[in-house]
Amino acid sequence: MAEKSSTKSLTTPEGEKNGAQADLLTLDYNNLTHGAIGDEGLTEAELNTMKKALTSAYKQFEAARTKGLLPFTELPSNTLIPKMCRKLADNYRQKIEAVVVLGIGGSALGANAVYSALRSTNHSASKADKRQWPRLLIADNIDPEGFGALLDGIDPSKTFFNVISKSGATAETMSQFMVIHDKLQRTLGRTSIKDHLLITTDPQNGVLRKIVNANDYLSMEVPPGVGGRFTVFSSVGLAPLAMVGVSVYDLLAGAKKAQEDFSKPVLANKALMFAGLNWLFTTLKNKGTLVMMPYAEALSKVADWFLQLWNESLGKALHLDGSPAGTGQTAVKAVGVTDQHSQLQMYMEGPRDKSICFLGVEKFRGEVAIPKVFKDYEELSYLGGHSLGELLNFERQGTARALAENGRPNMTLTMPKVGAGTLGYLLQTLMLATVISGTLYEVNPLDQPGVELGKKFTYGLMGRSGFSDMSERYRKGLSNKSRYIIL
Amino acid sequence: MAEKSSTKSLTTPEGEKNGAQADLLTLDYNNLTHGAIGDEGLTEAELNTMKKALTSAYKQFEAARTKGLLPFTELPSNTLIPKMCRKLADNYRQKIEAVVVLGIGGSALGANAVYSALRSTNHSASKADKRQWPRLLIADNIDPEGFGALLDGIDPSKTFFNVISKSGATAETMSQFMVIHDKLQRTLGRTSIKDHLLITTDPQNGVLRKIVNANDYLSMEVPPGVGGRFTVFSSVGLAPLAMVGVSVYDLLAGAKKAQEDFSKPVLANKALMFAGLNWLFTTLKNKGTLVMMPYAEALSKVADWFLQLWNESLGKALHLDGSPAGTGQTAVKAVGVTDQHSQLQMYMEGPRDKSICFLGVEKFRGEVAIPKVFKDYEELSYLGGHSLGELLNFERQGTARALAENGRPNMTLTMPKVGAGTLGYLLQTLMLATVISGTLYEVNPLDQPGVELGKKFTYGLMGRSGFSDMSERYRKGLSNKSRYIIL
Numbered sequence: 001m002a003e004k005s006s007t008k009s010l011t012t013p014e015g016e017k018n019g020a021q022a023d024l025l026t027l028d029y030n031n032l033t034h035g036a037i038g039d040e041g042l043t044e045a046e047l048n049t050m051k052k053a054l055t056s057a058y059k060q061f062e063a064a065r066t067k068g069l070l071p072f073t074e075l076p077s078n079t080l081i082p083k084m085c086r087k088l089a090d091n092y093r094q095k096i097e098a099v100v101v102l103g104i105g106g107s108a109l110g111a112n113a114v115y116s117a118l119r120s121t122n123h124s125a126s127k128a129d130k131r132q133w134p135r136l137l138i139a140d141n142i143d144p145e146g147f148g149a150l151l152d153g154i155d156p157s158k159t160f161f162n163v164i165s166k167s168g169a170t171a172e173t174m175s176q177f178m179v180i181h182d183k184l185q186r187t188l189g190r191t192s193i194k195d196h197l198l199i200t201t202d203p204q205n206g207v208l209r210k211i212v213n214a215n216d217y218l219s220m221e222v223p224p225g226v227g228g229r230f231t232v233f234s235s236v237g238l239a240p241l242a243m244v245g246v247s248v249y250d251l252l253a254g255a256k257k258a259q260e261d262f263s264k265p266v267l268a269n270k271a272l273m274f275a276g277l278n279w280l281f282t283t284l285k286n287k288g289t290l291v292m293m294p295y296a297e298a299l300s301k302v303a304d305w306f307l308q309l310w311n312e313s314l315g316k317a318l319h320l321d322g323s324p325a326g327t328g329q330t331a332v333k334a335v336g337v338t339d340q341h342s343q344l345q346m347y348m349e350g351p352r353d354k355s356i357c358f359l360g361v362e363k364f365r366g367e368v369a370i371p372k373v374f375k376d377y378e379e380l381s382y383l384g385g386h387s388l389g390e391l392l393n394f395e396r397q398g399t400a401r402a403l404a405e406n407g408r409p410n411m412t413l414t415m416p417k418v419g420a421g422t423l424g425y426l427l428q429t430l431m432l433a434t435v436i437s438g439t440l441y442e443v444n445p446l447d448q449p450g451v452e453l454g455k456k457f458t459y460g461l462m463g464r465s466g467f468s469d470m471s472e473r474y475r476k477g478l479s480n481k482s483r484y485i486i487l
Numbered sequence: 488m489a490e491k492s493s494t495k496s497l498t499t500p501e502g503e504k505n506g507a508q509a510d511l512l513t514l515d516y517n518n519l520t521h522g523a524i525g526d527e528g529l530t531e532a533e534l535n536t537m538k539k540a541l542t543s544a545y546k547q548f549e550a551a552r553t554k555g556l557l558p559f560t561e562l563p564s565n566t567l568i569p570k571m572c573r574k575l576a577d578n579y580r581q582k583i584e585a586v587v588v589l590g591i592g593g594s595a596l597g598a599n600a601v602y603s604a605l606r607s608t609n610h611s612a613s614k615a616d617k618r619q620w621p622r623l624l625i626a627d628n629i630d631p632e633g634f635g636a637l638l639d640g641i642d643p644s645k646t647f648f649n650v651i652s653k654s655g656a657t658a659e660t661m662s663q664f665m666v667i668h669d670k671l672q673r674t675l676g677r678t679s680i681k682d683h684l685l686i687t688t689d690p691q692n693g694v695l696r697k698i699v700n701a702n703d704y705l706s707m708e709v710p711p712g713v714g715g716r717f718t719v720f721s722s723v724g725l726a727p728l729a730m731v732g733v734s735v736y737d738l739l740a741g742a743k744k745a746q747e748d749f750s751k752p753v754l755a756n757k758a759l760m761f762a763g764l765n766w767l768f769t770t771l772k773n774k775g776t777l778v779m780m781p782y783a784e785a786l787s788k789v790a791d792w793f794l795q796l797w798n799e800s801l802g803k804a805l806h807l808d809g810s811p812a813g814t815g816q817t818a819v820k821a822v823g824v825t826d827q828h829s830q831l832q833m834y835m836e837g838p839r840d841k842s843i844c845f846l847g848v849e850k851f852r853g854e855v856a857i858p859k860v861f862k863d864y865e866e867l868s869y870l871g872g873h874s875l876g877e878l879l880n881f882e883r884q885g886t887a888r889a890l891a892e893n894g895r896p897n898m899t900l901t902m903p904k905v906g907a908g909t910l911g912y913l914l915q916t917l918m919l920a921t922v923i924s925g926t927l928y929e930v931n932p933l934d935q936p937g938v939e940l941g942k943k944f945t946y947g948l949m950g951r952s953g954f955s956d957m958s959e960r961y962r963k964g965l966s967n968k969s970r971y972i973i974l
């Protein structure tokens with residue numbers, strides 16, 4: 001189990017010897033400095049400018065937080081929600097084989113990131129152990145082939161569905177819900193639906209809340225004022241994670257430590273510095289792209305979670321004062337070592353429009369020794385006696401150094417080991433950094449107005465009443481000259 | 488099976504009625520034009536400039552091809568290799584449960600893309616059918632947790648390993664090979680290794696060829712002059728795909744059709760136009776990022792394959808004449824509809840540095856109907872009666888249109904259906920487009936010099952003899968001032 005093997009020391013991370021924070025996350029930005037990468041590197045003057053901007057952003061953040069405007073910061077200290085989730089898990093643990101999350105975007109990415117990161121530990125547990133907890137399936141797309149395969153692969157009577165949508169109007173999630181509701185009703189009968197369903201939605205508003213009230217379905221709340229991409233430590237993330245055996249207490253303990261560390265002075269503050277450095281390289285040094293590159297397969301979905309957080313928060317048309325912005329740094333994902341054989345050439349020699357953030361792990365939860373075979377071949381003999389984890393980390397270090405020698409800025413976040421506590425710390429740190437970034441770019445990091453127009457066109461095309469003007473607008477404005485279509 | 492259900496009409500695609508090409512791929516670039524996106528849109532004058540550049544690039548391509556310098560163009564017509572692969576598949580089909588590819592980058596991405604795309608069809612086959620063919624596992628990373636789990640999950644006596652490395656010196660693949668070779672020797676005995684191993688490497692050179700010769704191992708050839716990212720239709724891609732039941736003949740028939748269509752006039756030539764349009768938007772309109780965004784989960788790994796192809800080919804420090812370049816357009820991946828709830832905000836409102844290429848599918852291989860439930864709720868009732876596939880495609884169209892209205896350039900590649908033939912056509916078209924792009928950017932699209940430095944540092948750190956200067960250089964130049972490290 002995740003909580004057993006990976007987070008032993010994290011149940012009370014505050015209590016650790018000689019600096020718990022060193023055990024949770026390290027930010028190394030040597031390869032952003034003038035000394036390492038030359039001309040484009042960070043100078044002392046720039047560092048000072050950044051420090052001032054961060055001090056001011058931090059003050060604004062704290063003022064908003066004190067007014068209760070940033071409730072995501074309070075989630076790590078909440079004790080009621082994890083308890084409820086834990087109880088839910090205990091109630092269902094023996095009855096079900098799978099938990100299926102019907103959700104998309106922020107309703108899916110947090111649980112997926114944490115589960116994927118901790119799953120490999122689950123795998124390495126003994127088979128008897130493994131069966132103690134259900135598996136988690138995240139239905140975050142409406143692809144009929146994929147969703148169809150998911151439906152074919154589950155037994156409804158042994159499956160628990162967690163429908164997650166704050167508004168209740170998310171077309172993708174609600175379509176899935178309609179399919180599942182119908183299927184449960186036909187296979188298990190109307191009254192049994194209740195035993196297989198948790199609806200996580202707004203406490204007051206929206207159609208899902210209406211459905212909960214009308215049918216007396218089990219429900220939890222998306223906390224008001226917390227947007228999807230900041231909900232991983234609310235019931236949105238914690239309920240499904242608890243149900244598949246993730247230690248939500250350890251996860252929150254790590255997040256809480258990150259929240260506490262956020263009060264540290266600027267130059268010792270990982271969240272502030274992550275925000276400040278990336279903002280500075282975007283605005284002063286034209287690094288419009290931030291590559292998030294974990295060197296651990298377990299952290300691949302953490303990068304996906306981060307991409308939504310960063311891109312949806314910072315890509316904004318307008319500044320807070322209403323003036324045109326068009327800001328943001330586009331986060332993209334790569335995975336080491338694999339993408340050294342795919343993306344690295346572009347990062348090394350292509351346009352100087354990128355900064356790389358490596359996400360490393362000091363110690364892996366399992367190792368594979370490279371045996372001392374083929375000793376007579378010089379091209380291979382050096383590998384024997386090392387381990388795959390060693391090779392992976394040497395490759396990360398070698399790549400970081402090669403990029404730096406080529407004047408390509410990069411930084412490294414290092415976790416001691418993947419576990420619930422270290423993940424909690426990492427995720428909360430990145431959420432804090434994202435909100436601070438919003439202040440630096442002078443945009444609202446908590447909204448996402450740009451996605452509405454596409455939704456409205458979809459409503460129009462689907463024939464939703466009240467949106468016929470959108471289908472009209474779609475058809476009238478459609479540029480589909482056949483000379484620009486090649487068959 | 489893939490070949491049964493998805494490519495019925497493609498066994499002899501040349502023979503189809505009323506224009507086979509319309510059945511294989513459509514390129515719609517209306518949303519790149521001035522009429523659709525305004526100021527930044529393509530004008531007629533630009534289209535003419537591009538046409539001239541493409542005509543010239545095509546001539547250079549054909550000259551090189553006639554001299555035998557572009558052997559990847561000949562792979563679709565090769566009849567010997569698919570026959571050999573098919574025979575291999577027939578020999579092993581009943582004896583094994585899994586094929587494991589040990590390979591990275593171009594040695595893994597092609598087979599992974601095709602297999603992932605066709606796998607869902609395999610899944611939907613009856614269980615008896617499914618068991619006729621082994622499953623494919625791609626070991627394209629050295630993460631010890633991931634590779635360890637892979638090892639734990641297979642039975643060596645029922646597994647076939649295909650080691651793929653042109654040079655034989657790839658540290659990642661060779662480490663895996665050493666682990667596997669040792670494991671096979673210990674579990675099955677020295678003489679049985681031969682029955683579980685295929686080595687795909689250079690016909691003459693490298694340590695893997697030496698090992699093949701010394702041990703009389705089964706081997707195939709990476710064709711000389713074909714770099715990793717262009718090898719999907721060589722034995723590199725075809726052997727593992729054939730072994731898991733993909734119709735390599737259908738795949739090649741589609742690729743062959745794409746190669747034939749490459750002789751069409753510029754404005755009717757999908758490969759040329761894909762190259763020309765993206766080059767023009769990069770160089771004239773600062774779209775340094777190309778988002779490849781399939782609206783079909785089955786095509787997710789095709790996007791990964793494309794990212795390597797595009798980025799490794801075009802991200803170059805030097806022009807062909809040796810002058811500084813720093814060119815290229817960085818391809819990144821998004822998956823619809825999921826990433827509408829993650830990346831779309833950035834694409835709509837963030838910096839105007841992107842062009843989007845949607846990759847759509849007209850018809851899915853399976854559908855899920857949305858039942859007419861919750862009729863009393865206006866927010867949901869419009870969904871009932873549609874299907875998930877319809878919703879997915881409306882979302883793609885709505886998103887494309889919303890981006891266009893916001894002045895954000897996008898184009899759409901549409902496949903009628905995912906199948907071996909349509910995939911073959913798509914992949915060959917994109918490879919042709921990539922080589923043409925190299926000519927347009929005036930760089931060599933066939934090399935990847937930028938990845939060498941990182942490799943050398945790794946050799947140094949691993950203690951490979953002859954590379955102690957690199958470990959020395961690493962340590963001496965390492966910028967690790969503690970003031971730039973936050974614990």
